[in-house]
Amino acid sequence: MKLIICLLMLFITTASSQEWGFPVMPVADIQPGMTGTGRTVFYGDEIEEFGVQVIDVMRNFYPKLDVILVRLSGATAEKAGIVSGMSGSPVYIDGKLVGALAYSFGQFMKEPIGGIMPIESMLQIEEQEKVRGRVRHSPQSQAFLEAVLAGADEAFWKNILNQPVARPSTANLTTITSPLVFSGFQPEVVGLYESYFTSQGFSPVLAGGARSAEDAEVLLRPGSAVSVVFLTGDLSIEATGTVTAVKDDKILAFGHQLFNFGPISLPMAGAKIYATLPSMMESSKMASAMDVVGTFLQDRLAGAFGDLSIQPSLIPVHLETESPFQTKTEFHFKVANDPAFNNLLPFYMRTALIQAAYTARLAGEQNTSHLTGAIHLSDGRSIQLDDLFTSRQTFGFLASGADFVSAMDLVTTVLGTVMIHDFNGPDVASIDIKLKTVPGRKYAMIESVWQDKTTVKPGEGVTLAIEVRDSEEKVRKITRVFQIPANVAAGRVTILVSSGSALSKYEVQVSRNKFVPQDFDHLLKIVSERRKTQNLYIQVRALDDGLIVNGQELNDVPPSVMNVMNTRSSGGVMSRQRDRVLYEEAVPMNDVITGAKQLSLSIESPPKASTPRDDGQRAWYRYR
Structure with missing residues (x-):
């Protein structure tokens, strides 16, 4: 059986290599001591060669997957070692493609020893x-929705980013x-979030992104620098590797997974290498992506596959910032639209939006930001944004809690919510925000709440x-009157006076x-009806049985229905709840509301009526 599998794999590899049009050397033919050459770009777009000597073959490094252990040679390799960005560099022995340089032995290595992903794999x-399957949607849809309602913080983003990322390693390879x-x-912006990106296997690098006329046309060849593009435009983020093989419009690259997500749809671009930076810790290429030329379609353990004839889906983003410190500044960029990466892309976009907003600030200044705009959907509908945010004194200028960071958290959690779901909904068409x-903090803290009575009868106010x-330490008084419904059962009523986020x-x-x-329309309704930061909310809740059906709260449910609910577990589209909302009001304010207060009321039992007495004129009820 094992022989049959090996013969089948050999047949597939031979057929594939013939289709790609180049000779390959299978792992079975690799022997220790063999020498060859590798190709990569160390500067500009010029492909250079480096030497390779086989140390041995590490069998079954991953299940049914071998890795070839090699030592590099050559001036740059001896000086810089294995460089971040060399992933995918093709290696040849006797003119035959062996595979792609894909592994290294970590930091502070005295010799440039690494591993090759065999071309067979x-x-x-x-x-x-x-046999491309359906693109897998990211998890975390409910987490994004709850962050829209109650607010996001750094712990939320850490949870989102840690969910799908799993970078395999064995020993030190x-x-x-x-x-x-x-x-x-x-x-300072990139540095603040550096740990998030390094946890995904990336090495954050700052570089220019200007495209000159001579850089416009990039011919991708084995050894060329290539980038996976997450954002492109005035602000751009891309991961750089090396092309392993090219045949017509088809490309193999990287030699290892980015995220191992399987079917993907991410923009592909050629890249220019500004410099190769030697370091004892980790040498790296300083690169910049050129124009998008195609789409990466597969992200697998053995590398990435792309097609130059397929154009990726991109979401245009327009952000306008305005402040007394700076005139209106506009940013235009596009973000990749890929269901497999939708839980990561909102964070990448968040980083870009924070950077754009940061340019309009004075360091250390306490500010208030008014966010307006819309996320437009492909079916013509839009999610409107109109919220106020102010700095919190207990947080750093760029940390979670800064006014503009909180504003961008709202934008990107709404984006994540409408991108990640299990419904048949429209795509995001564009994003336009201002x-x-x-200067200054505009907030109002709920300081105290009084009620004129502690015991009421049903129907009373x-x-x-x-x-x-x-x-500014000014106190504003607000008076509101609400009526207790006549059909409320005796018991206790809770009064909540709160900010929108605390109540949510x-x-x-x-x-x-x-x-x-329950469906995309319901999802859109929840997002669109989210509570605003600049409103004060008054909510009255009673300990009274109720139902939630398809996300809607039902009051005055007949006892027969409640009895049915008592005999089975709640769930699905219908669930039971122990209390219900009697009254809610949003009081518009011109400040960001903070804090929450809770009061309680006792509801008296309604008086019982005696049999009416007929005095010949009208019926009278005597209450006892």
């Missing part, structure tokens, strides 16, 4: 593309890191007196099924 990637090139970014910043203190966070905990969408 890489050729199988195209076979997987021929690991995949060569790929330079993640940031163009148009400042060091951030207007003014209750008066609330609310005091909020703003950032509470409701997500106590009425989670209310925020589980």
Whole structure:
């Protein structure tokens, strides 16, 4: 049986290599001591050669997958070692393609020893593309939605980024890191989130992104630098590697996985190498992507497969910033639209939006930002954004809690929500947002709440007196009257006076099924009706049985229905809840509302009526 499998693999490899039009050397023919050459770009777009000597073959390094252990030679290899960005560099012995340089032995190595992914394994990637499955959607859809409702923080983003990422390593032999090139970014912005990107196997690098006329046409050949593009435009982020093989419009590259997500659809671009930077810790190529020329379609353990004839889907983003410190500044860029990467791409876009907003600031200044705009969908609908954010004194200028960071958290969590779902919904067509910043903190803290009575009867009114203190220490008094419904059962009623995020966070905990969408329209409704930061909310809740059906809260449910619910576990589109909302009001304010207060009321039992007495004129009820 083992012989049959080996013969089958040999047949597939031979057929694939003939289709690609180049001779290959199978792993079975590799012997220790063999020498050959590798190809890569160390500067500009000129492909250079380096020497390779086989040390041995590491059998079954991964299940049914071997790795060839080699030592590099040559001036640059001896000086810089195995360089970040060399992933995919083709290696030849006796004129035959052996595979792609893909592994290194980590940092501070005295000799340039690495591993080659055999071309036999890489050729199988195209076979997987021929039977391409459905692109897998990212997880975390509900997490994004709850962040839209209750707010996101750094812990949220760490959770999102850690979910899909798994970079395999054995002992000290690991995949060569790929330079993640940031163009148009400042060091402090990239540095703040560096650990997020390095955890994904990337090495963040700052570089320019300007394209000159002579750089416009890039011919991809074995050994050429190539980039996977996440964002492109005024702000760009791309991962750089090396082309292993080319046949017509088909390309093999990297020699190892980026994320091992299988079927993907990410933009492909040629790249220019500005310099190769030797380092005892980790040498790296300083690169910049050129224009998008095709699409990467497969991300597998053995490398990436792309097609130059297929153009990727990109979402145009327009951001305008305005502040007293700087005139209006506009940023235009495009973000990759790939369902497999949708939980990562919002974070990449978040980094770009934070950088754009950061350019309009004075360091250390406390500010308030007004976010407006829309996320436009391909069916013509839009999600409108109109929220106010202010800096929190307890947080750093660029950290979570800064006004513009919170604003961009809202944009990108809404984006993640409408991109990641299990429904048949429209695509995101474009994003258009504006951030207007003014100096100073505009907030109002809920300081105290009074009620005019602690016990009420059904149908009676209750008066609330609310005091909020703003950032200038001015106290504003708000009075509201609400009526207790006549059909409320005796018991206790809870009054919540709160900011939108605090109230939403509470409701997500106590009425989670209310925020589980049943279809895309329901999802859009939840997002569009999210509570605003600049509103003060008053909500009255009663301990009274109710139902949530398809995300809608139903009151006054007949006892017969509740009895049915009592005899079976809740779930699906219908679930039981222990309390229900009697009243809710949003009070518009001109400040960001913070804080929350809770009060309680006792509901008296309604009086019981006696049999009416007929006095000949009308019926009278005597209450006892």
